Amino acid sequence: MTDVQVPLLTKKDYESDQAVRWCPGCGDYAILAQTQKIMPTFGRKKEEFVFVSGIGCSSRFPYYMNTYGFHTIHGRAPAVATGVKIANPDLSVWVVTGDGDGLSIGGNHFMHVLRRNMDLNILMFNNRIYGLTKGQYSPTSEQGKKTKASPFGSIDYPLNPPSLALGAQATFVARTIDRWQKHLAEMMLRSYKHDGGSFIEIYQNCNIFNDHAFEEYTGVDKFDNVIELKNNEPMIFAKGTKGIKLEGSKATVVDMEKHSLDEILVHDESDLNLAHIIANWTTHPVLPEPIGVIYSIDKPSYNQEMVNQVEMAKKIKGTSCVQDLLNAGDTWVVS
Amino acid sequence: MGKTFKTIDEAVIRFAGDSGDGMQLTGGRFTETTAIVGNDLSTLPDFPAEIRAPAGSLAGVSAFQIKFSSKDIHTPGDKPDVLVAMNPAALKVHRNELIPGGTMIINTDAFTKKNLKFAGFESNPLEDGSLDDYFTIIPIEMNKMVTAACEGIEMSPKLIGRTKNFFALGVLFYMYDRPLDATEAWLKKKFKGKDAIIEANTRALNAGYNFGDTTELFMTRFKVEKANLPTGTYRNMNGNLATSLGLLAASEKSGLDLFYGGYPITPASDILHTLATWKHFGVQTFQAEDEIAGISSVVGAAFTGKLAVTATSGPGIALKGEALGLGVITELPMVIINVQRGGPSTGLPTKTEQSDLNQALYGRNGEAPLPVIAAATPGDCFFAAYEACKIALKYMTPVILLTDGYLANGSEPWKIPNVDELEDIDVNFAQEKNSEEEYLPYLRDEKTLSRPWAIPGTPGLEHRLGGIEKAENTGHVSYDPDNHHKMVELRQEKVNRIQQDIAPTEIFGDDHGDMLVLSWGGTYGSCRSAVETLREEGNKVSHAHIRWISPLPKDLGEIIIGFKNVLVPEINLGQFLRLIRSEYLVDAQGLNLVRGRPISASTIVETVKKKLD
Ligand SMILES: Cc1ncc(C[n+]2csc(CCOP(=O)(O)OP(=O)(O)O)c2C)c(N)n1
Ligand code: SF4
Ligand SMILES: [Mg+2]
Numbered sequence: 001m002t003d004v005q006v007p008l009l010t011k012k013d014y015e016s017d018q019a020v021r022w023c024p025g026c027g028d029y030a031i032l033a034q035t036q037k038i039m040p041t042f043g044r045k046k047e048e049f050v051f052v053s054g055i056g057c058s059s060r061f062p063y064y065m066n067t068y069g070f071h072t073i074h075g076r077a078p079a080v081a082t083g084v085k086i087a088n089p090d091l092s093v094w095v096v097t098g099d100g101d102g103l104s105i106g107g108n109h110f111m112h113v114l115r116r117n118m119d120l121n122i123l124m125f126n127n128r129i130y131g132l133t134k135g136q137y138s139p140t141s142e143q144g145k146k147t148k149a150s151p152f153g154s155i156d157y158p159l160n161p162p163s164l165a166l167g168a169q170a171t172f173v174a175r176t177i178d179r180w181q182k183h184l185a186e187m188m189l190r191s192y193k194h195d196g197g198s199f200i201e202i203y204q205n206c207n208i209f210n211d212h213a214f215e216e217y218t219g220v221d222k223f224d225n226v227i228e229l230k231n232n233e234p235m236i237f238a239k240g241t242k243g244i245k246l247e248g249s250k251a252t253v254v255d256m257e258k259h260s261l262d263e264i265l266v267h268d269e270s271d272l273n274l275a276h277i278i279a280n281w282t283t284h285p286v287l288p289e290p291i292g293v294i295y296s297i298d299k300p301s302y303n304q305e306m307v308n309q310v311e312m313a314k315k316i317k318g319t320s321c322v323q324d325l326l327n328a329g330d331t332w333v334v335s
Numbered sequence: 336m337g338k339t340f341k342t343i344d345e346a347v348i349r350f351a352g353d354s355g356d357g358m359q360l361t362g363g364r365f366t367e368t369t370a371i372v373g374n375d376l377s378t379l380p381d382f383p384a385e386i387r388a389p390a391g392s393l394a395g396v397s398a399f400q401i402k403f404s405s406k407d408i409h410t411p412g413d414k415p416d417v418l419v420a421m422n423p424a425a426l427k428v429h430r431n432e433l434i435p436g437g438t439m440i441i442n443t444d445a446f447t448k449k450n451l452k453f454a455g456f457e458s459n460p461l462e463d464g465s466l467d468d469y470f471t472i473i474p475i476e477m478n479k480m481v482t483a484a485c486e487g488i489e490m491s492p493k494l495i496g497r498t499k500n501f502f503a504l505g506v507l508f509y510m511y512d513r514p515l516d517a518t519e520a521w522l523k524k525k526f527k528g529k530d531a532i533i534e535a536n537t538r539a540l541n542a543g544y545n546f547g548d549t550t551e552l553f554m555t556r557f558k559v560e561k562a563n564l565p566t567g568t569y570r571n572m573n574g575n576l577a578t579s580l581g582l583l584a585a586s587e588k589s590g591l592d593l594f595y596g597g598y599p600i601t602p603a604s605d606i607l608h609t610l611a612t613w614k615h616f617g618v619q620t621f622q623a624e625d626e627i628a629g630i631s632s633v634v635g636a637a638f639t640g641k642l643a644v645t646a647t648s649g650p651g652i653a654l655k656g657e658a659l660g661l662g663v664i665t666e667l668p669m670v671i672i673n674v675q676r677g678g679p680s681t682g683l684p685t686k687t688e689q690s691d692l693n694q695a696l697y698g699r700n701g702e703a704p705l706p707v708i709a710a711a712t713p714g715d716c717f718f719a720a721y722e723a724c725k726i727a728l729k730y731m732t733p734v735i736l737l738t739d740g741y742l743a744n745g746s747e748p749w750k751i752p753n754v755d756e757l758e759d760i761d762v763n764f765a766q767e768k769n770s771e772e773e774y775l776p777y778l779r780d781e782k783t784l785s786r787p788w789a790i791p792g793t794p795g796l797e798h799r800l801g802g803i804e805k806a807e808n809t810g811h812v813s814y815d816p817d818n819h820h821k822m823v824e825l826r827q828e829k830v831n832r833i834q835q836d837i838a839p840t841e842i843f844g845d846d847h848g849d850m851l852v853l854s855w856g857g858t859y860g861s862c863r864s865a866v867e868t869l870r871e872e873g874n875k876v877s878h879a880h881i882r883w884i885s886p887l888p889k890d891l892g893e894i895i896i897g898f899k900n901v902l903v904p905e906i907n908l909g910q911f912l913r914l915i916r917s918e919y920l921v922d923a924q925g926l927n928l929v930r931g932r933p934i935s936a937s938t939i940v941e942t943v944k945k946k947l948d
Contacts, residue, residue, distance in 0.1 A: 016799070018811065047794045052635070055802075062799050063812065068791035070638055071801030072631070073661050079628035083635025083643070084791065086619055087594055091639070091791050109631075112624040306619060313614035320615070322584045323754045330517070331570045331751065332371050 009040040016066040022057060027178035027204035028125060032064055038185045039067075042092075042192055049092050052081040054106055056098035057132045058125035058204070075106025078113040081120050089119070089303040092192065099126040099140040103159060107139075114170040116302040117196045121188075124161060124199065125178075127206035128213050135209035142283070147209075162279040162294050165199045166272070172198035173275065173295040178205060179218045183228070183291065190293055196301045217289055229278070229292030234264035237288050244287070249277055251287055269296040338548075340512070342558045345404035347412030348507060350500075351429045352421025352442075354388055354395045357500040362399025364504055364521065368513050370571045370748050373561035374403040377860065378573075379411035379933065380744045384601070384684045391445075391453045396428045405560040409712070409860030411745060413935035417510070419503050421445060421477075423454035430466070438471045440506060442499060444478035473552045477502050484542035485535045494532075498539035505543020511557050515540055565750060572749030574713040574742035575602070578646070578672060579609040581720025583616060586642050588721075589728055589760040592617040594641035596632035598625050598651060601684045602740040603674040606646040626651040630658040630671065637667040638800065640764060640790035642724060646672035649691045650681065656699050662733035663703045663826060665800040666777070666786050670723045675739040677931045686931030687740035689856050690907035695735045696885055696914070702823045704830045706730070707885040709737040711859035714749035716742055719882070725760050726833055731785040737884075739857045739906075741933050765789035765796055774798055775808040784829040830886055837888045844870055844877030847897035849947055853923070855881045855911050858904050858934055865939035876943055884911070892919050900946060902926055904934050 014036040022028045039049065049067040053059035055074035062069030068091075072080045077095045085093045102110050102124045113120060129147070130136040136149040137156065144153040165173045172194040176187040184202065191198040203214040216225045227237040227244070235244040236256060243264040245254045251265065268274055275295035281287040348365070350358045359380055369376050379400040388395030402412030414434045420426040422445035433439065443461060451459055460466050461474055477499040484502075485495045501518075508515060519537055526532045547553050586593040595610045595618065597603070611620040619641075623629040629645045637643040647655065652673050662669055675691045677683025695707045706726055710719035716738050723736040765787040768774050774796040777786045789796035798810065804822060806813035813819070843866060854862040859880050866878035879894055881887065895901055895915075901923035903912040909925040916923055926942045928934050 045794065047792055047797055050639075050791045063801070065799075067797050069797075069799035069801075070635070070665075071799065071803065072634070073657050073802055076627060076631040076658060079623065079631030080635035080638075082621065082623075082628070083594065083596060083632035083637075083641075084639045085635075086621055086632070087636040087639035087641045087643075088790075088792060108624055109628050112628070306621075310614050310617060310619065314617075317615040321754070322580065322587045322616075325583065325613075326580060326751050326754070327568070329570050330367055330371065331568050332373065333568050334373065334564045334566050334750075 006043050006045050009046060011036045011040065013046060014039050014066050016064050018063045020064050021060065023208050025207040026057070027127065027206070028058055030178045030181060031125065031184065031202060031204065032061060034181055034184045035188065036065065038188050044092060048090065049094065050084055051094045051096060052077045052084060053096040054101035055132065056101045058096055058098040059101055061096040075101050076109060077101070078106065078109040078120065078122065082113060082118050085118060085120060085303050086306055089307055093120050095120050095122045097122065097124050098131070099124065099128060100130045100138045103139045103161065111168040114165055114168040114197050114199060117171050117299050119196055119301040119303050121191045122197070122199045124201050125204040126161065126201050127204045127210055129206050129210035131206045131209055160279060160282045161201045162282065163276065166275055166279055166295060170199050170295070171196040171297050171299050174293045175201045175291050177203040177214060177217055177291060194296060196299055225288055226291050227288040229267050229290055229294060231267055231269045231293065234261050234266050236264060251277060251281065253286060269293050338553065339555050340558050341555050342560065344406055345402060345408065346511065346557060346559060347400065347402045347415045348417040348419070349398055349400040349415040349429060350419045350503065351396060351398040351425035352500070353390055353424065354383060354397045355390055356421045358397045358399050361500040361504050362401060364518050365507060366401055366571055366746060367521070368508065368517050369401065369403045370569070371517055372513055374405060374559055375408050375562035375564060375748060376401055376403040377408055377411040378746045379741065382685050391422055391424055391450045393424045393428055393454060396425050398429060403559055405562050407562065407564070409863045410933065410936055413937050419507065421499070421503065423450045423456055426460065427454045427456065433470060435469055436471070438473060439466065440473045440475065440503065442477040443474040444476050475546065480542055480546060481539045484538045488531050488535050490531050490535055495535055498536045501536045501539040502543035505540040506547050509544045509547030509556065510553060511559060515544060564748065567750040569748045569750055571746050572714045573744060573746040574710065574716040574738050575605040575674070576609060577714055577716035578720045578738060579606050581717040582644055582724060583613060583618065584754055584757060585721050585724030585760060586616070587754065588757060589642055589724070589762050591640065591642040591762060592619065594619045594633065594636035594643045595645065596621040596623050596636065597629040597645045597647060598623050600648045600651050602676055602743045603646045603648050603672065605743070606672065626654040627658060630655040633669050634658055634662055634667060637669045638791070640788070643669040644672070646674065648674050648676045649678045649694065652691060652694055652698065659733055660699045660701060660703045661802045663699070663705055664802055666731045667733070668727040668731050669733045670727050670736055671733060672736045672738065674743045675737060683931045685740065687857065687933065688907065688929065688931060689739060689858065689905050690910065690929065691737065692884065692907065692910040695737055702827065704827045704885065705733050705735060706830055706833050706883065707735045707737060708883050709856035710742055711856065711880055711882065713742050713745045713747050721757060725758065726836060728760055728762055729785065730783050730829060730833060731788060732829065737856055742857045764793065766793060768795060776800065776810040777805065778808050784825065784832055833883070834886050834889045837883050840879055840881065840888045840890050840894055842877050842879050842894060845875065846894065848875035848877050849898070850876045850900040850902060850943055851895065851898035852876060852878045852939065852943065853881065853901055853903050853915065854878070855884055855905070858906065861934050861936045861939055862904055864936035865943065868936065868940050869943055874943070874947065887918060895919050895921050900924065902943060902946065904939050906934060
């Protein structure tokens with residue numbers, strides 16, 4: 001379906017005629033703009049993209065994309081998208097969800113869609129808050145968060161989306177940030193190219209209910225607090241001044257003035273153990289926040305296996321018609 | 336031996352034993368042979384919810400009832416003439432249901448002290464005379480019999496003991512003069528390569544037959560002549576298979592591949608199991624993580640142009656409610672099957688009930704009307720499923736099909752339909768813009784109010800669907816109060832328009848009289864039998880059966896006016912009754928028995944008579 005005389009389209013072609021209604025300054029704008037910009041470069045026909053979302057601020061996304069789209073119900077987008085993808089595996093199906101939509105009410109579907117390696121591109125806008133319902137804490141909110149629903153601070157512990165995804169047997173796990181425009185586009189391209197289920201957690205600022213949640217990674221100190229993962233490259237950050245060393249399964253930050261490059265941990269996207277270790281650096285007090293592709297392997301997708309099974313059954317059993325089935329079994333004639 | 340034959344019109348027999356005794360299988364074999372012999376028949380399997388309740392316990396009793404006849408019949412019968420009881424627990428559970436003077440065929444080898452105690456008998460009912468006055472008891476040492484019959488076969492005594500159900504089957508084949516060859520052929524096919532098992536069961540079957548022949552216990556054998564069924568080729572058909580076939584037929588006739596997304600639940604799982612074997616018909620079955628994902632995947636597949644279906648039972652429908660509303664507001668074609676079982680909550684998973692009608696009609700938030708059709712008999716599930724698909728595609732709407740545990744597992748001889756003669760199902764995906772500037776996903780057909788169906792992948796028709804209220808034609812989000820009111824009315828009106836597709840209601844009997852028995856769903860058979868009996872006795876009673884409950888048929892109001900009384904028998908506390916009362920302002924009465932079993936025809940007869948007195 002790819003690379004066949006696709007007319008050259010531009011960002012404009014991917015913009016719908018609907019007025020965008022997020023709060024001014026919301027991180028969702030940047031993600032939308034980047035998506036509209038990168039999609040035409042994929043070399044695929046526009047009508048083959050489908051955006052499926054749940055409910056939340058983030059889930060309004062499909063209305064603004066001039067592609068096929070479906071704004072469904074809270075938490076169920078992965079399941080609806082599953083139906084779309086099985087029904088027509090030639091489509092490029094994108095799921096847009098939030099931290100509440102995808103991990104709270106829809107946690108079950110999130111886990112299973114990854115387990116099956118359903119070839120969906122899941123974009124989770126994680127603002128660590130329920131935006132649409134006006135600011136309750138979410139499953140990724142830090143403990144102690146004061147919201148209208150937790151005036152004394154929330155007593156819930158947050159979960160770690162990449163760890164959850166890896167535990168669910170995801171074959172592609174990445175993280176990016178709304179403000180990191182180029183990186184965001186790069187992750188989306190990687191996801192698009194990944195043949196199988198992919199999960200991108202996007203740190204997204206909700207400037208109304210959880211402003212500055214990701215300040216550490218977007219503000220002036222960002223280089224000290226973030227490590228950008230690059231496959232087969234040593235894990236150095238803070239403009240090359242710091243690196244990560246692994247002793248056993250314990251990672252430590254080291255000063256690059258005192259250590260040489262070959263002591264430094266090298267990223268390997270296909271190493272599941274390493275991926276689990278990296279995922280655990282999320283919101284770590286000492287280790288930098290991992291951004292980029294944490295894990296990526298090839299594995300046959302559910303939708304492809306489904307196609308194969310149907311084809312195999314046709315080959316083995318041959319095609320027949322319903323009338324044959326009706327007439328099968330023990331029959332007798334009344335005359 | 337001087338045995339005599341007595342020709343009878345019909346007989347009802349019930350096999351009852353422990354879950355491990357193979358009663359469903361035995362009943363199935365008796366059914367198959369009875370069908371081949373040419374009787375009309377109707378069956379009622381009745382099994383426990385526990386897969387392996389402790390052997391010999393009351394909870395573990397599994398039963399299978401069949402009524403067969405030389406006449407056209409509609410129910411599996413009320414009280415059996417013959418009860419086969421393979422152990423004390425089976426006797427305990429079923430003894431009170433046998434007709435007075437009925438025959439009990441009992442495996443006395445199972446009447447050990449331990450089993451008797453387990454079944455709660457203080458003394459052995461075979462010895463204390465408690466049964467003798469009421470029934471003809473035929474005690475048989477079945478375990479000993481099969482052990483003797485299988486002598487020389489290299490098989491453990493335990494496995495040989497397991498053949499006793501075939502012994503019992505042989506006895507009944509003798510009693511009712513049925514051939515053994517179909518069962519023998521079936522054994523050969525089923526246990527292909529396992530010669531010892533084939534041999535042992537075949538010998539047990541023959542031993543049972545011969546026992547009947549030699550024993551003095553049976554002096555009379557019974558003949559039930561062929562039924563006078565309409566000509567054609569027949570097979571035995573149960574409801575879940577019929578439903579599956581109906582869906583597949585609709586797939587073939589519409590040219591749309593079938594997508595099934597669902598989560599296993601009794602008594603609907605067999606639909607998933609059956610469809611999963613039809614991959615070579617292009618059927619895609621998706622076993623989802625729960626019912627919510629099941630219906631959600633169906634919504635997605637419907638958006639993408641499949642004939643999308645899910646099947647479940649009441650608890651599953653409860654979970655699917657929100658997504659069904661999404662299907663209603665986005666006007667996507669799909670079929671949702673509820674094989675009803677006893678509720679609420681887990682209720683009686685393996686028993687039948689009609690108590691999810693309100694759930695089907697009203698079980699969603701907001702004004703979320705959708706068409707509801709109910710199947711009448713096991714074989715009718717085929718036509719009901721077909722019709723459900725047809726209406727869903729024609730009107731672009733979710734349709735609920737109600738069947739129930741009794742229909743799903745019950746069976747009847749079924750005249751095989753000709754697929755060519757089924758009404759066509761036309762589907763046209765939108766290919767081009769339907770207005771000058773843009774594609775309007777909600778531009779409606781004037782007659783059906785149905786909207787066009789443009790599926791992802793179609794160039795130029797990119798559009799967005801969603802669960803937020805939409806403006807007419809464009810489908811854009813709209814919070815306008817007047818628009819919402821209009822949409823609410825429009826969605827109801829669309830369902831109402833389906834009346835144009837509903838066949839006129841047939842009245843069995845006169846179109847006026849003292850009483851109309853009005854039924855829906857699986858109570859069809861009992862109601863029809865009851866009204867046949869009442870009419871034969873000269874009562875001015877008629878029967879009307881309703882297939883589409885939403886919308887109701889146009890002519891029902893007229894029909895009701897023709898009768899002084901209306902009786903609505905249903906296996907719930909009056910859900911259809913209340914609908915009829917409110918729709919037609921008629922003082923209809925209910926007959927409501929919620930016992931997890933079909934309402935018997937005799938109960939309906941009695942009730943009608945009492946009311947007419
Ligand atoms: C069944 C159901 N329950 C609750 C809601 C209300 N609700 C809508 S969005 C939402 C949370 C959204 O949070 P998130 O997924 O993080 O999205 P965000 O708005 O932050 O982008 C809730 C609780 C709903 N729409 N449906
Ligand atoms: S509430 Fe927050 S997430 Fe929602 S649109 Fe406003 S800024 Fe964005
Ligand atoms: Mg959120």
